[in-house]
Amino acid sequence: MTLARLAALHGVATAYSPSPGVTVPVPDGTVAAVLGALDVDASTPEAVRASLAATEEVRARRLLPPTVVVWQGDEPSGRPRPLAALPSGTALRITLEDGTAVTSPVPWADLPPGVHTLTARAPGDREEARATLIAAPARVPQPSAPCHGILVQLYSLLSARSWGMGDLGDLRELTDWAGRAHGCGFVQVNPLHAAVPGTPTDPSPYRPSSRRFPDPVHVRVEDVPEYAYVTGADRAALDELAARAGELRDGVLRKGELIDRDAVGVLKRQALEIVRRVPLGPGRLAAFEDFRAAQGRALEDHATWCALVDRYGSDRSQWPEGLHDPRSAATARAAAALADRVAFHTWLAWLTDQQLAAAARAARDAGMAVGVVHDLAVGVHPDGADAWARPGAYAREMSVGAPPDAFNARGQDWGLPPWRPDALAASGYAPYRELLGSLFRHAGALRIDHVMGLFRLWWVPAGLPPTDGTYVRYDAEAMLAVLALEAHRAGAAVIGEDLGTVEPGVRETLRRRGVSGTSVLWFERDWEGTRRPLPPGDWRAGCVATATTHDLPPTAARLTGDHVDLRHRLGLLARPLDEERAEAAEDVAEWLAYLRELGLLRPGADEEEQVQALYRFLRRTPARMTGLWLPDAVGDRRPQNLPGTWDQYPNWRLPVAGADGRPMSLEELAASPRLRALMAVLSGRPERAEPRTAPPGARCV
Numbered sequence: 001m002t003l004a005r006l007a008a009l010h011g012v013a014t015a016y017s018p019s020p021g022v023t024v025p026v027p028d029g030t031v032a033a034v035l036g037a038l039d040v041d042a043s044t045p046e047a048v049r050a051s052l053a054a055t056e057e058v059r060a061r062r063l064l065p066p067t068v069v070v071w072q073g074d075e076p077s078g079r080p081r082p083l084a085a086l087p088s089g090t091a092l093r094i095t096l097e098d099g100t101a102v103t104s105p106v107p108w109a110d111l112p113p114g115v116h117t118l119t120a121r122a123p124g125d126r127e128e129a130r131a132t133l134i135a136a137p138a139r140v141p142q143p144s145a146p147c148h149g150i151l152v153q154l155y156s157l158l159s160a161r162s163w164g165m166g167d168l169g170d171l172r173e174l175t176d177w178a179g180r181a182h183g184c185g186f187v188q189v190n191p192l193h194a195a196v197p198g199t200p201t202d203p204s205p206y207r208p209s210s211r212r213f214p215d216p217v218h219v220r221v222e223d224v225p226e227y228a229y230v231t232g233a234d235r236a237a238l239d240e241l242a243a244r245a246g247e248l249r250d251g252v253l254r255k256g257e258l259i260d261r262d263a264v265g266v267l268k269r270q271a272l273e274i275v276r277r278v279p280l281g282p283g284r285l286a287a288f289e290d291f292r293a294a295q296g297r298a299l300e301d302h303a304t305w306c307a308l309v310d311r312y313g314s315d316r317s318q319w320p321e322g323l324h325d326p327r328s329a330a331t332a333r334a335a336a337a338l339a340d341r342v343a344f345h346t347w348l349a350w351l352t353d354q355q356l357a358a359a360a361r362a363a364r365d366a367g368m369a370v371g372v373v374h375d376l377a378v379g380v381h382p383d384g385a386d387a388w389a390r391p392g393a394y395a396r397e398m399s400v401g402a403p404p405d406a407f408n409a410r411g412q413d414w415g416l417p418p419w420r421p422d423a424l425a426a427s428g429y430a431p432y433r434e435l436l437g438s439l440f441r442h443a444g445a446l447r448i449d450h451v452m453g454l455f456r457l458w459w460v461p462a463g464l465p466p467t468d469g470t471y472v473r474y475d476a477e478a479m480l481a482v483l484a485l486e487a488h489r490a491g492a493a494v495i496g497e498d499l500g501t502v503e504p505g506v507r508e509t510l511r512r513r514g515v516s517g518t519s520v521l522w523f524e525r526d527w528e529g530t531r532r533p534l535p536p537g538d539w540r541a542g543c544v545a546t547a548t549t550h551d552l553p554p555t556a557a558r559l560t561g562d563h564v565d566l567r568h569r570l571g572l573l574a575r576p577l578d579e580e581r582a583e584a585a586e587d588v589a590e591w592l593a594y595l596r597e598l599g600l601l602r603p604g605a606d607e608e609e610q611v612q613a614l615y616r617f618l619r620r621t622p623a624r625m626t627g628l629w630l631p632d633a634v635g636d637r638r639p640q641n642l643p644g645t646w647d648q649y650p651n652w653r654l655p656v657a658g659a660d661g662r663p664m665s666l667e668e669l670a671a672s673p674r675l676r677a678l679m680a681v682l683s684g685r686p687e688r689a690e691p692r693t694a695p696p697g698a699r700c701v
Helices: 002-009 028-037 045-061 168-183 225-229 232-253 261-275 283-313 329-337 338-364 387-390 422-428 430-440 478-491 504-511 555-560 562-567 577-597 607-620 630-634 667-672 673-683
Strands: 014-019 024-025 067-073 091-095 101-102 113-120 129-136 147-154 186-187 210-214 371-376 398-404 414-415 446-449 458-459 470-473 495-498 517-520 541-548 625-629
Touching: 002 028, 014 329, 014 607, 028 387, 028 458, 067 478, 067 607, 091 329, 129 478, 147 168, 168 186, 168 338, 168 371, 168 667, 168 673, 186 446, 186 555, 186 625, 210 283, 210 338, 210 387, 210 398, 210 430, 210 630, 232 261, 261 338, 283 329, 283 338, 283 387, 329 338, 371 430, 430 446, 430 478, 478 504, 504 517, 504 555, 555 562, 555 577, 555 607, 577 607, 607 625, 625 630, 625 673, 630 667, 630 673
Parallel strands: 067 129, 147 186, 147 625, 186 371, 371 446, 446 495, 517 541, 541 625
Antiparallel strands: 014 024, 091 101, 091 113, 113 129, 398 414, 398 458, 458 470
16 A cells, blocks of 8 residues: 555556456556656665655645646636645745736736746745746637648658658648648648658657657758759759659659658758758848747757767767766767757758748648648657757656557557656646647647647556556646647647547546547447447537548548458458458448438449548538548558558558559649549538639637
8 A cells, every 4th residue: 555655646557447347456566667767766665665755745845836737717716726725824926927026916817828937935934935837728729610621641742843752842732722722721740750860760750859840851952042052063963862852752653662761861961961051141041040049958959969860870879978968078079079060950950940831821821720730749769869858857768658458458568758747847847838839830730649648648667568557647737738828829729639548537628628639430439329320410529520540541441341451461350351341341331321311422322422421421520620631532542550560561651642552643632533522522612623712711719
């Protein structure tokens, strides 16, 4: 019981419930290891008792918690709950972000949104206690009206101008076309976070080096203004690189080759090294310096890490002594010696930021009500830039994953070090605030992968299987308050990926704070009643409604059963093939019958009509946002990612393709009659031969 009490005080679970009525105990060794990662000694019974006594003493003496949350217009007339037990006569003072002082009585519910400082002094105390005070809007901004849009993995969308993979120039073109020609309100892309360099690079966008900074592999080289002023031998070298990039592009689009992110990255790095030789004009230089100043230490750390990787490689275990600490004298000397490389990577970050801004402007100019929806991955690579720059923020020898469930009896280990909840609270959630502020810079909305991680995460100690992990709880109120505040500053909406096992109360809390969920058609059934497909009117309004995602089969594959055959070929089925096929066919048949019952599908309809009917059904739901998985629009049958595989399947390396498996460029997609017909279904208007000019769209409110 002593260990359980100590674990509870630090948010570490000693048991979990994988399903109603089932409780699974967590091994004591796991609990002790997780507590150790939080600098709490639980290695022996004596250590547990000593740690418990120390923890209880610290909490008893603490006047203020590290972080206090106030929700605007959502607080009772008295003090916020964390301050309810303050001794009578305690003097309170708040210093607002702008330096204004507020003293007792404090108008808690009317405090301006921001990150303020709260100080308290109890009667007889000689010293003040200090805490970060987060004043947040009660809800995140919402789309002004229901809208439809496109979901796409950006790398998979190649145009006639891209260098072997989709880039930010392609994103700008896609948003402009989708908004003007088809009335789309948003385009949602995969995480564009910076990857860890290597050969080969991990192609997954969900295990990045940095979530704070985007990857310059997404830069459209020709759109860098200085590109036009390259002359002489440098121009010839650039033209040669562009020709080689054209070969990469043609290899993907014409020869069926896989997207080679590494090869694209090498060509772009060489080209940008040349472009950098062109001096920036006075205005561009001033803009660059403004960006550097605004990004501050975080950008300097990121660029320094990139420069160290250039010099010593991405395996940090091979770096010279002292460079593992970003604040060491050795690192300072190395950064000085590599000053030109640090400056180069700073410049790359600026170029990428500029092109992200251009895509966001294109979305607004095209009349999109939301705009570009960016994606936030769950965590970062343990050897990446973020983990290096803030080592104290991450738990050592721990990895984020998922417990065993009905889909994976062995659980999952994602190889991502978790944030320490105690370190976040002690810093006033500074790393989280800075991360969100960076992502919201050019986002009309932000999708948060595995949004349940704002509440708790499954930690797996190094060397143990995922089945021996446990949940660690975060201060969800503080995490949501920071999210609401940064979304408010940006005027952007928030979408949570809440698929799979969700703790009771989580969806309700997210809904109360205005965070939309994710609803996938095939999973929406009346599970507590008839178990039939959920009627459209019973769907939740606060969601992005879609037919599939990057981790699921495209709709054409599900309709035909191709997804079952694919998993069979790869040895991934848990049951005999005939059973899996029969169950999948029954699921599809039931949905198609329901669509006919609703008058959305005619008898004898072909595959294309069936896809249209499914999306027509989605438009009947009250969902604020309806998302078209772009490969669905042309009959692509291949998932972008097949969970449970690594080298058995080309995850994250496939271009969008048609029903015949032939890759399609952005230009071919825009001209596709099948895509135009499906877009007409989503927009609720007849197909138009000519693109319309959209009026300026409303932002989130």
